[in-house]
Amino acid sequence: MVGPALLVAVALLVLLIGLAYGGGANERPIGDPGALVRFGLPIAKLFVNLGAAVTLGAIVLALFALSPKKDEYNRALDIAASGAAVYTVAAGATGFFTFLNVTGTAITFDDQFGAKLGLFFSDVELGQAWLATTLIAATLTVLCFAVRGQILMVFVGVLALVSFVPMAQQGHAAGTAGHDAAVTSLGLHVVFAAIWLGGLVTIVLIRKTLESGRLVAVISRYSSLALVAFIVVAVSGYASAELRIGSLDRLLTPYGVLVLGKVAVLIAIGLFGAAQRNWLIKKMQSSQKVISGYFWWIVVAELGFMGVASGLAAALARTATPVPEELAVTPTAAELLTGEPLPPELTFARYFTSWDIDLIWLLVTAFGIFFYLAGVVRLKRRGDRWPIHRTIFWVAGLLVLFYLTNGGIAAYQDYLFSVHMLGHMGLTMVVPVLLVPGAPVTLAMRAVEKREDGSRGPREWILLAVHSKFGTVLANPLVAALLFAGSLWIFYYSPLLRWAMTDHIGHEWMIVHFVLTGYLFVQSLIGVDPVPYRLSYPLRLLLLLATMAAHAFFGLAIMSNVGLFLADWFGAMGRTWGPPPMVDQQIGGGIAWSLGELPTIALAITVAIQWSRSDTREQKRHDRNADRTDDAELREYNEQLARMAARD
Structure with missing residues (x-):
C-alpha cells in the first residue's frame, strides 16, 4: 500500500501547489462560491481521475495480462470495483461542487436549494454530464463485483471507456474553435493515462497473489501496454497544449509553466520506466529474489512521479488558459454550425495541402502500420516468408485511411456534401479493397505468440472474435452484403446523418462503421483470412453485381432527390464559393454512382x-x-x- 498512498499524497500536495501558482483556487471578485468549493472541486476532480484510472487500468490488465484461473484475476477485479466506488463518490461530489461553483448558490437545507440542484442535474448540460458519469461509475462498481467472466468483462471495460466521454467533452476549448480536436486529444489523454497509471497501481496491489515466475510475465505484458499508453499520452498532450497555449511566447504564463512541468514529469516517467523495467525484467528472469525487492522500490518511485503528473493535471483543469475560450464577437454561420471559420475556396491543390488532423485516426494508422511491419519482421527473423504484396496493400490502405480522415477531404467535408460523399466512398470501398489483401488476421496468427497460462493476449482475442457466433454472422457473405448496401440508405435517410455531421462522436462512429462494413463485404469476396463460410466464385460475382446495382441505384436516388439533405447544415454555411447546395448534392450523388463503380471493377477482376x-x-x-x-x-x-x- 506504500505506492498507492504515496501516489495520493504527492498528487494532493502538487495539486495545492499548482492551484496556488496558477490561481485556480483564487477568490473571485464577483460570485465567489467560497473556499470550500474553490478547493473542494479540484480535489474531488483529482479523485475522479484516480478512481477512473484504477477502474479502467485494472480491467484492462485483467483482460490482457492476467489469468482467470489464478487469484490474481479476481483480485484485480476487486481492485477495479474499489476504484469504481471511489470514482462514484468523487464524481457525485464533483457534480455537487460544480453546481455550487457555476450558480454561486450557498448551501442551505430548504426546498429552494433542492429545486435548483435538481434543475441543474436534469436540465443543464454540465449537470447532466456529471450525473451520467456518477451513474455509470455506480454501475461499474456493481458490475466489477458481480461479473467475472472475461467476455462479459469486455463489455464492462467498454462501459468504463464510455464513462470518460462526458469528461472529455468538458474542459478548456469547449465550444470554441478547435472543439473537436480538443475533445479528441483530451479523451485520448485521460483514457491512456488511466490505463498506464491504473495498471501499475493494480500490479502493486496484487503483488502478493503473483506466484513465483508470474511477476516477470505480468510486468512484460504491462510494459507493452504502458509503452503504447506513453506514446498516446505524449502525442495527445502535445496536441492539447498546442490548442490551449497557441504560441511559444505563452509558455511563460502560469498555465504554460504548469504544462512544461507536466511534460518534464511525463518524459521522466517514460524514460525511467522503460529503461528500468526493460533492464530489470531480464535480470529478474535469472535472479528474481535479488532483483525483486529493488524492482518494487522502482515502481513506488514511479508512482510518486505519476502522483506529480496527476496533481499537475488536476491543477491545469482549474487554471485559465492563455488562449481565449470564446467565439468571435460576430461569428459567421459556419462558425456557429461547426465551431470553425469557413475555409477558403476548395481547389484541386487544396485537396492535398489542406489538413484537419484527427488524432484518433493518425494514431490508429500509425500503430496499424507499425505492428503489421513488426509482425512481418518477426516472421522474417525466424525464417518464414510473407508475401511483399500483402505488406504493400496494407500500408497503402492505412495511408489512404489517414488521408481521408486527416487530409483535404476531412477539411472540407463539413461544408460540401460532394466532398463528404467522396470521403464516404473512399472509406467504404477504397480502403477495404486495399486492407483486405493484407490478411492481418493470418499475419497475427503466425506472428503473435500463443498464451499458455489461460490469459488472453492479442492472438487469443482475435481468434475469439473471428470464431464467435456474432463474428460468424457478420462474416456471412449475405449479411455482409446487406450491411454494406443497406447501411447506405439507413444512414442518409435517417437521423444518423445529422448525428454524424453535428456531433464529433457521431462522426467517429461513421468512419468506423463504413470502414468495417466495407471490410466485411470485401473480405467475403476476395479475403485471404479464414472465414466460416465462403460462396463459390460464380455466386460471389452475382452477389457483387447485385450489391453494386443497389449501390448505383442509391447514387441515382440522391441525384434525383428534390430536397436537400440537412438543409439547415449544408444549406446554411454561408458559402460564397463552390456550387450551390442543391447542385453540390447532385454532384455527390454522381460520385456515389460513378466513382463507386471503379472499386467494383477491381473486385470483379480480382474474383475472376x-x-x-x-x-x-x-x-x-x-x-x-x-x-x-x-x-x-x-x-x-x-x-x-x-x-x-x-x-x-
Whole structure:
C-alpha cells in the first residue's frame, strides 16, 4: 500500500501547489462560491481521475495480462470495483461542487436549494454530464463485483471507456474553435493515462497473489501496454497544449509553466520506466529474489512521479488558459454550425495541402502500420516468408485511411456534401479493397505468440472474435452484403446523418462503421483470412453485381432527390464559393454512382483471377494425383466403360 498512498499524497500536495501558482483556487471578485468549493472541486476532480484510472487500468490488465484461473484475476477485479466506488463518490461530489461553483448558490437545507440542484442535474448540460458519469461509475462498481467472466468483462471495460466521454467533452476549448480536436486529444489523454497509471497501481496491489515466475510475465505484458499508453499520452498532450497555449511566447504564463512541468514529469516517467523495467525484467528472469525487492522500490518511485503528473493535471483543469475560450464577437454561420471559420475556396491543390488532423485516426494508422511491419519482421527473423504484396496493400490502405480522415477531404467535408460523399466512398470501398489483401488476421496468427497460462493476449482475442457466433454472422457473405448496401440508405435517410455531421462522436462512429462494413463485404469476396463460410466464385460475382446495382441505384436516388439533405447544415454555411447546395448534392450523388463503380471493377477482376487460379490449382492437384497413382482413376473409368460395353 506504500505506492498507492504515496501516489495520493504527492498528487494532493502538487495539486495545492499548482492551484496556488496558477490561481485556480483564487477568490473571485464577483460570485465567489467560497473556499470550500474553490478547493473542494479540484480535489474531488483529482479523485475522479484516480478512481477512473484504477477502474479502467485494472480491467484492462485483467483482460490482457492476467489469468482467470489464478487469484490474481479476481483480485484485480476487486481492485477495479474499489476504484469504481471511489470514482462514484468523487464524481457525485464533483457534480455537487460544480453546481455550487457555476450558480454561486450557498448551501442551505430548504426546498429552494433542492429545486435548483435538481434543475441543474436534469436540465443543464454540465449537470447532466456529471450525473451520467456518477451513474455509470455506480454501475461499474456493481458490475466489477458481480461479473467475472472475461467476455462479459469486455463489455464492462467498454462501459468504463464510455464513462470518460462526458469528461472529455468538458474542459478548456469547449465550444470554441478547435472543439473537436480538443475533445479528441483530451479523451485520448485521460483514457491512456488511466490505463498506464491504473495498471501499475493494480500490479502493486496484487503483488502478493503473483506466484513465483508470474511477476516477470505480468510486468512484460504491462510494459507493452504502458509503452503504447506513453506514446498516446505524449502525442495527445502535445496536441492539447498546442490548442490551449497557441504560441511559444505563452509558455511563460502560469498555465504554460504548469504544462512544461507536466511534460518534464511525463518524459521522466517514460524514460525511467522503460529503461528500468526493460533492464530489470531480464535480470529478474535469472535472479528474481535479488532483483525483486529493488524492482518494487522502482515502481513506488514511479508512482510518486505519476502522483506529480496527476496533481499537475488536476491543477491545469482549474487554471485559465492563455488562449481565449470564446467565439468571435460576430461569428459567421459556419462558425456557429461547426465551431470553425469557413475555409477558403476548395481547389484541386487544396485537396492535398489542406489538413484537419484527427488524432484518433493518425494514431490508429500509425500503430496499424507499425505492428503489421513488426509482425512481418518477426516472421522474417525466424525464417518464414510473407508475401511483399500483402505488406504493400496494407500500408497503402492505412495511408489512404489517414488521408481521408486527416487530409483535404476531412477539411472540407463539413461544408460540401460532394466532398463528404467522396470521403464516404473512399472509406467504404477504397480502403477495404486495399486492407483486405493484407490478411492481418493470418499475419497475427503466425506472428503473435500463443498464451499458455489461460490469459488472453492479442492472438487469443482475435481468434475469439473471428470464431464467435456474432463474428460468424457478420462474416456471412449475405449479411455482409446487406450491411454494406443497406447501411447506405439507413444512414442518409435517417437521423444518423445529422448525428454524424453535428456531433464529433457521431462522426467517429461513421468512419468506423463504413470502414468495417466495407471490410466485411470485401473480405467475403476476395479475403485471404479464414472465414466460416465462403460462396463459390460464380455466386460471389452475382452477389457483387447485385450489391453494386443497389449501390448505383442509391447514387441515382440522391441525384434525383428534390430536397436537400440537412438543409439547415449544408444549406446554411454561408458559402460564397463552390456550387450551390442543391447542385453540390447532385454532384455527390454522381460520385456515389460513378466513382463507386471503379472499386467494383477491381473486385470483379480480382474474383475472376482468384477463380482462374483456383481452377488451375485444382487441375494441378488432379495431375499430381494422377502421377502418384499412375492414372488409376482414368484406368478405372475406362474399365467401367468397357464393362458397360461388354454387357450391352
